[in-house]
Amino acid sequence: MIKTKYQRLTKRYLTEQIMLMVMRLAALAILSVLAFILYTIAAKGLKSLSWEMVSSLPEGGYYLGGSGGIANAIIGSLLMISGSAIIAILISLPIAFCINFILKKGGWFGNIARFSMDILFGIPSIVYGAFGFLIMVWLGLQASLLGGIIAVAFLILPIMVRAIDEVLIMVPSDLKESLQSLGATRYEMMKVILKSILPGVGSAIMLAIGRGIGDAATVLFTAGYTDSIPTSVNDPAATLPLAIFFQLSSPMEEVQNRAYAAALILTIIVLIISLSTRQLTRRIK
Amino acid sequence: MLITRKLKDTIATRLMVIITSGAVLFFVAIGLVLLVKGLPVIKSHSLTELLTTSNWKPMKGQFGFLTFIVSTLLVTLLALILSFPLALLSSIYLSEFSSQKIKKFFMPVIDLLSGIPPVIYGVWGTLTLVPFIADTLAPHFVDFSTGYSLLAGGIVLAVMILPLMISIFLEVMESTPQDLREASLSLGATRWETTTKVVLKRSTSGILAGVVLAISRAFGETIAVMMVCGNFTAMPKSLFDACYPLPALIANNYGEMMSMPDYESALMLAGFILFVIIIVFNTVSWFILKRIKRSL
Amino acid sequence: MFTITNTSKIEPTTNNNETQDQASISICNLNVFADKHQILKEVNLVIPPKQVTCIIGPSGCGKTTLLRSLNRLHDNNSLFKVSGCVKIGDDDIYQAGVDVPALRRKMGLLAQRPTVLPMSIFENVAYGLRIGGLSDKTQLKKLVEENLVAVGLWDEVKNRLHHSASQLSIGQQQRLCLARAIAVDPLVLLGDEATSALDPISSRKVEELLISLKSRMSVVLVTHTLRQAKRIADYVAFMYMGELVEFGEATKIFTHPEKELTNDYLAGSFS
Known part of the structure; x- marks a missing residue:
């Protein structure tokens, strides 16, 4: 009798631990999305970014x-x-x-x-x-x-x-x-x-x-x-x-x-x- | 001296009340102007015809909105399916489980996500999601996809509504008095049980309000979705087909419709439909959130 | 040299255990820090079983902090650091591997303001029982009724058991919380100024209930009203600035306190 109750308890803790892990993953996913967006923009943008881009007007063509x-x-x-x-x-x-x-x-x-x-x-x-x-x-x-x-x-x-x-x-x-x-x-x-x-x-x-x-x-x-x-x-x-x-x-x-x-x-x-x-x-x- | 002070006060306060009234009227004015502009097309075609047919041939005078309405609904639904679990789980984590330190680190992340302009999300989508869908994902399921698709639109939109949902969920969950959590813990509940049986139970209506608000934000999002969803006037048949939501329709055609009154009217009607849906959704969530705040 | 740290003793099914039932709570060298501020300083105290112990002292003296360290409610606040030990019988509740939820179940809590959970009256009382794994409906009904009767609420609510608990008056809510707390048969009931939000009549009712609970469990009550302590306490602990100044039988403390500080406080020199 005591034993079954104890097992119930471990199951409850297991649920908590699993959910905690899932929640951490969710938070991490959001963080990675932000990092991914910033990285994509930075990596692509840096290649063509120059002083000329910032300082001059578009010329002919x-x-x-x-x-x-x-x-x-x-x-x-x-x-x-x-x-x-x-x-x-x-x-x-x-x-x-x-x-x-x-x-x-x-x-x-x-x-x-x-x-x-x-x-x-x-x-x-x-x-x-x-x-x-x-x-x-x-x-x-x-x-x-x-x-x-x-x-x-x-x-x-x-x-x-x-x-x-x-x-x-x-x-x-x-x-x-x-x-x-x-x-x-x-x-x-x-x-x-x-x-x-x-x-x-x-x-x-x-x-x-x-x-x-x-x-x-x-x-x-x-x-x-x-x-x-x-x-x-x-x-x-x-x-x-x-x-x-x-x-x-x-x-x-x-x-x-x-x-x-x-x-x-x-x-x-x-x-x-x-x-x-x-x-x-x-x-x- | 006193008289000039009183006079100044009266003028200033009157002026402020007038400006405020003006702002209130402004919101009515937007609706009215859009409606008046949209009326001609309702008169020449019936509203049912506009909303339930999918023939969109402006040059022939056919204005069936169904494709666009369905596209809007699908892309919103997809965004919600993708982002709701993420938003809910991470909000629970931040509100109930994480340390103060992690939370302090995370709040600016949410701020940044909500601060990034739509056009940047669009660029990110075209750079990463579109080629990934076209080259890697879609070939497993369909013969051909350009990558500019319902799926790409849904994912971009999902990321964009995440911060809105998280901030509302957090606000609602954190309004749960600490006493209640402790009462549950003192009865031998684990933290997860306390979360689901007390915190979430108490926050249901607020979470609903957050979802409704996110839906209305998703309905109206224009540029980012337009950049990745393909903008093709045909009913999407799979996640990998292009779609064409209402805001994108307005944005793509607005400049060139001046010569055709019915065309302009149809686009304004689209704007009006968007406006009404969003007002209804916002109003619903406004009242829910207000009730929650009052009960504090 | 292999000892088994028996953590399973702190486990919800032990409440029929006679030896546990008579166990006193011993607090030894308890220090609690909030950030860098020390709230409790070297508190040593043995709380006798099946008695009403009142913790008195001026506000900010650490009464509530002491109470909350008895069921590890500081665990969830990363700013709080606890050192020293709190033992139920021989088991230190702060040792590693303690089943904290099970421990908390043995240390029922009655908060300052009623904390009805967002559910019906019936479900409020059934909450702890369900958490403990009881799902048999007739058994649940029986226990809910018993405990509502025990706090004198049954006749008032028996016709609206499934209405929301937040519709009850504040006094009724507090008694409902008491029923909920004792339904899980705790070893100790911790009360944190549990009557301060109530009207005098409800307050007196709750006091009577607390006294009647003595036969079932120990009661530890933080209070800032001396008169209340005089009415119900068997033992009194007086605290000042995070330290335990004096502890003893209520009659002795109130009539012949050993320390001058206690005397001054009881005389109303400060509060």
Whole structure:
């Protein structure tokens, strides 16, 4: 009798040990996938990565294997994300503060606002791209830097609002109450709170930039593509994701190799942003 | 002095409320614009015809979405089958078994995975998965495959939804009070028994919410899938056949459809369908997750 | 020179064993570190069998840590390091090869707040029994009823046994947890301020139950209310800053404590 019970027990432990092993394998698999992706991109990209790639514009016959680089796409991407980030900050800060400090806690409007932001966050970038394009047609705009900026701003707005909202939720209510008991108006109170959460806002911006800079579907119809650096917001602008996408679909191996190099550049940019966001968030906590 | 301060406060707060309302309306506006743009094609062809036939010949005015809808569903299902077990097992590991050190090491890995842009996943897929499927895997099963296939799309998508699922699963499981685990352990349960009978049981609805959210993310993913799935307008018959999901359809044809109003309308309708499905899924998971947070 | 380290003694089927049943728990040179901070310092204590032992002391003195080291709940936290020994009879529960789940089964736990598991009232009580390998339905029903009767909950819940346990009041939940803990017939019941979250009436009920359990098992209770200790304790251990200051029979500690520190604490000089 005792013995059978003891055996039952060993079976239970065996289950635990086996499952633990399976779980470790699962975690390891995920780790290997990441390593595999980074390795593939690095190995392929490093071969064709050169200073010329980063620093020069495409020259004549570039897409047939001629010389030149993708500086147009790098600069285009940076210009675009800067524009979108500025617009998105200007809109997302008021929204996040409004939800947290002006609307009643748990009130219907606050709930709807949060809900809308979460839904907007889930809308795929292709829908933002298509919608942005419709707006541009409606406004009579051509595919341009401005169009891209608007579409990407749509995409990163909910990301920013959610991230800032998360920071604001953690603001201790003591701070809020003590400011109000000093006679500060809500606007003054929010100014002080904004100052105290600046690092958090910074990491929210970084998070949004990291997402926005790599997205291709939003800029596919809105930003156009060009070999030169845009001189005004009405010029079309090249972007890194599209540079990768277009060059990869070329039949020429030369050009495809450049797509890999461009992919490496984009990956490095995104990794740097992602890791420094993490550092920033950790410091806040 | 006081009056200007009050005035500033009033103006600022009013403005903020207006901006917030604008954002809420924005999300309604997207739906409306897509719907209005999609209406003409619904009028000229019935909705049932659009959704249940698979003839896609825009030049002849035939717009049957069935192939694309089926492709979207298949590629999503495949991604889910591949990634759900991995996500669940590794979340359980990180939440219930691993040491703090391993967890600290692992969280940035999940961050990085979610930070990698879709186009990079696409490049990775074309470089590794596509040739592997074409040269090594497919010949065992079918006569010919280019490698650009349902399977490649499913795998890429599976990797892309992993971090989303893991982060939600983790959040939900970690919300289990430590007391409950200890109560179970004190009754002689092993850690694995505690996990399945207490932690997972308590987390079921949250895990469901995570899956629903992952599905809706998978539905909308465009570039990465489009780069590896072949984009061929025919019903896929095996894992190694090309497929053509809805987002890829929009992305591939958007620029060139301006001359044909019905074509544009059909693509906008595709966008609207995507939008509605995703809103429904997101709403469902939003309410589940909210209920969990409230019960804490 | 070949000795068999008999770990199978710590095993769930031994609860009918007479010698084990009367075994006291001896704690020797117990040190517990959390990260680099030392929480318990050289604690030596023998907890007598089938008595109510209360551990008292100001908050942060290590009472709960001591309690939790008795069923190895620190195992799962890699920051905690435990040294020294805790023996049930002659078996050190910290030696290698101990069947930890089986050990924990002998050391039932009643937490500060009720910890009802996410399942029905019936399943809560049956949980530990099922884990122990009991699957016979009539036997399960019988044991669940017995234990619910033992905590005076049977009449209150017999018509809704299969409803979710979280619908019960806090006081009922705590008694349900008690029924669940004693259903597996532990050697010792560990209570961590088990009444502090309850209203006075429920609290008194649980206290009475704990006293009545003495015939079946030893009871070790961490408490921060001196009055509670006075009401129910047979033995009292007073702890301060991670050290055991004094241990003895309750009547003696409360009337003639040996140490001045104990006296000060009992007099309310600090808390």
